[in-house]
Amino acid sequence: MDSFPFKIRAAPCINKFLLCLFPVSLLYLFLSHHSLPPPHDPPSLSLSSSSPLSLDNVVFSIASSSSSLSSRIPFISLWYNPNTTRAFLFLDRIPPNQNPPNPPSLPPILVFGDTSAFPYTFKGGLKSAIRVARIVKEIVGLNLENVKWFVFGDDDTVFFKENLVRVLGKYDWERWYYVGSNSENYEQNVEYSFDMAFGGGGFAISYGLGLALARVFDDCLMRYGHLYGSDARVFSCLAELGVGLTHEPGFHQVDMRGNLFGMLSAHPLSLLVSLHHVGSIDPIFPNKNRTEALRHLFEAVDVDSARILQQSVCYDHSNLLTISIAWGFAIEVYEGNLLLPDLLPLWRTFMPWRRNRYVDPHYMFNVREYSKDPCERPALFFLESVISHNYGVWSNYTRHGVGNCQRSNIMQNLELVKVFSPKLELDIVELKAPRRQCCDVSSSAFEPMVIGIRPCGAHELISMQHSSPAAV
Template sequence: MNNSIQKYDLEEILFAVTTNTKRIQTTIQYLKFWTNLSNINCLIVFDEMDFVNHTNITEYLMYEGIPCAVQTSSVLRYEERYLELFYLAWNKQTTVKEYSERKKVQWFAIADDDTIWFVYNLLRTLEHYNSSNTIYLGNISTKKFQITQHGDYFAYGGGGILFSRSLALLFVQHRQKCKRFLKLYNGDEMIGKCVIEELKINLTKNKNFHQMDHIGDMTGLMESGLDGLVSLHHLFKLWQPFPDTNINKSNETIHRLNIAYTTFNKNFLKRYLRINYNTNQSMLLTLGYSVSLFNRILSHTELSLIEKTWCCDEVVDRITRPEEKNKTTWYFQRLINKQSTNPIKYEMIYKKKFNINDQYSSLKVTIIN
């Protein structure tokens, strides 16, 4: 990590994903989360035969407001197209005329099509890395079992993988040699093997990237203080941000997360604690996510641990504490008002609902930040 601060613009990152025309209709909400920014620079790669049979997919993307360029690949196997993404992205920014009029791409980012990028947090994270260095950036899975099964030496694709410009160039130059890893199971593992064994560059791990491989109720992790969150993966496939009783529609959930993140920006998921010693209670606000009332005093040590609300396997780099049995939680519903003064004043509604047939209980929160 470089001690000096590097400043990058959004157009200096080129994002790339590969998918198919059927799957993208179920993952479109994830793409809309991060591609709706002006100056976003992105590429979607389809299997050539799949695309030929569904050429209306271009109109579909335009209708959904996805501004990414579309490209096809003759590579049929998804995992092998994943390995090819950095090569295709590099070629795009060197051959397409529009890129001659932009700032030079300094970072190449790939991820699964159901990964959510928190783009402004990514830009802040990249301030600590110099793209002129050969940097392979990302993180491993959050789940110990996944690490035991697949290893901890490569960046997991659900959390996102970044190449600095100098590494991308090196990767392209050694592309043919990297094809010896094509028989591996996953595309992200192919990339890792190529970079580490062929290019001799080790993974630079950053805790802000999250491939969420746990199953069940991950509210404990979401409330644990995810400062600088860059990515989330496996929403609704393995876990969901809010309980079913509060919200169970993926598009509405992602829309709500987007409102919270774009409103609070770098303060999203920042925590505030208020202790009432008279009633022996702790009130924990996770900005843009939840308000939890604990019927006891939370210690500083406990706040550094993750409440284990899910079943079974531990997280890799954090220690857990038992799930709370005596607390009440309200979840972020909507923003009422934001005053763009200094300091900024937010007014928002958090709601709770224990059962489907219950009435909502609402909590209005006002915070001056």
């Protein structure tokens, strides 16, 4: 008894049998509770928990509809490969004019189960939210082999699969994990929850948690008819299981419209996992349509997926230039020396998802205003090509929108930036404790700027040139 953090004092007996036995009963309940097994049966797992996670261990469940599918096929085909990707496409019904009914370029199509018995009372909402939520039960019910993670997303969500595997590999799939991220829009999180994974950005549920959730999901759905969306229902049922969200900033709900340049050019220090609403944003590269622009981004993804959008900042001290690289996407070149923290906030080039000109949007990150005057902006260079070699990767970026701005000679003549980088190989420690990489610049007034990206030294700072204080 001395090992307990408290002592149970017996109540005085006053010829009341139950009162005298109460402390003993309390102790019995305490000891019984702490000796019971966990409240869920351990899943029968045949896979080795020590084996590294592979793409074959991940099953994607994509929610779509017969009316939207035709316009979303180009986005699904960007990341889905029938030879390497385990995925299923859930529809309300097979599109009547689709021939063949399940083309090989799409994941196998499944029709949602009947959800007519479940309540839905959210005024103005869509009852389809119930059947989309119930995918989590239906996919587990397929009893697929060799599964460690279930991943859920929409038909206008683009996944970066190799990065997803790297991110999920940080976590023990035999434990109960719910991995994803919330909305970029503050008001959206206030309305729903800061601790809910928004379904468009995608979220992942570990195998053991998927089994447990599937067992209780139908019963749980009966209590949440008043909620709007499918992701809110999944979040609520997981909360009842006692599981909270593990935040991973690489999942992007993209509750924004318009030009995503500001978001993509200053990506957080984490791997890019997903982009939602890709059918509602402007093309991310100039002079291309949406699909062409995303395919162009995947040319870099296919060469070095871990490095895509990773921001490196370097200084050309001889020409007083500051360069910010979003690898595989764009480069910004500034005249003068800018402090690194001043380059981390996102340019506000986008608009909020909800169109309301009377409400000033608030975001879950710091923003800086993007001047309407192009001469007050940095010079922009967008990805032109990526070439992989045994010794590393060359990526080339060409200038966009030169204009008639008054700039220094080197800035006026700069048309091409060439970047060399070793392929980014990250171990589990680096994934858990990421560090921005450094870069070196070689430039002249008559040649392309050449930049080399490399790991920073142990005590190296990413900083402008300055005078060191005198030694004390």
